[in-house]
Amino acid sequence: MIAVNDIHKSFGEAHVLKGITTTFDQGKTNLIIGQSGSGKTVFIKCLLGLFTPEIGTISYDGKVYTELSADQQRELRQEMGMVFQGSALFDSMSVSGNVMFPLEMFTKQSKSEMQDRVDFVLKRVNLVDAHHKFPSEISGGMQKRVAIARAIVMHPKYLFCDEPNSGLDPKTAILIDNLIQEITEEYDITTVINTHDMNSVMEIGKKIIFLKDGLKEWEGTNKEIFKTDNEAVTNFVYSSDLFKKVRQMYIEERN
Known part of the structure; x- marks a missing residue:
């Protein structure tokens, strides 16, 4: 499990992360979603140890990253796997x-x-x-x-994926989602996925963190996201016709 406690991150006068507290559960696909500029990329780079928050802590199975020695931090990073947006393979x-x-x-x-x-x-x-x-x-x-x-x-004990479905057709994207979820559950990994793909949210969002303007606006599951009345979440999620239809189906079933 990864536990995030009140982290803040700024670049000059730009306050990007404004006190985020959450947990990412082991054996689950944890998704970070939000509009461009919401802080998703900075957040995942903090989780990877690439950025250090000015305030707050990030702990990995009880080990606070900033309290570790340089050698211990290096060992911890070797327990992290990363899937980059463009795959980043060596040609x-x-x-x-x-x-x-x-x-x-x-x-x-x-x-x-x-x-x-x-x-x-x-x-x-x-x-x-x-x-x-x-x-x-x-x-x-x-x-x-x-x-x-x-x-x-x-x-790895921790797997991070940055937009793993970027550039893929819908059928292949579903295959990649399913593969990531299978590996997460099979090896009991703490997986964190930075995505804008609403199909991923619907299919594998065991836990979802929604960021807005550097704040954690909402968190829940892929089932709960269809029930929320949080306006920022509904405006983001239901911007497509597909999810408007899913939302309407849920409302009709509830009534």
Whole structure:
């Protein structure tokens, strides 16, 4: 579990995060949503340890990040997996090489041990025949699965995903959502997803944090979000015709 207590983050005179308190539960897909400029990206960078809040604390299973030594912080970061918005694969490396990269950087495993682990995670994301291909030779959805494999190859306790469905067609986006949720539950990972995809909210939003102007405006589940009367949330979520219809169906069922 990740516990966030009253964190504030500013850049010059811009007060971006204004006292956020929440928890991200282990074994669940925790989503951060909100409009552009709401503070989502800064928030997830604070969770990753890339930014340090001026006020407040972030703790990982009881360990407060700012109270750890530099070596302890480094060890904690090695327990974090990251799926970047654009997959961020190395074009000059094969699929296998991309996934093996963290093992080569941060472990002392033998080549055969590393290859066994790479084979295992690639099989887990349904890429058993892509080892020797390069990123340019595979689809966007396959690239995303390689990025997920690389993120979990170090047995992370915490998994962070920044817009994992960006640039994907709706069918592939659903497959990626399902894969992330399956891995989260299977390995009991604390997963945090920064997204604007309302289909993700509806399908895998076990816990949702809605940010507005640097504040936590609302939190709940994908079932509760259809029941809320919070105007900021409803304006954001029901901006599409699809979700207006879902909302209307819920109201009719309740009546």
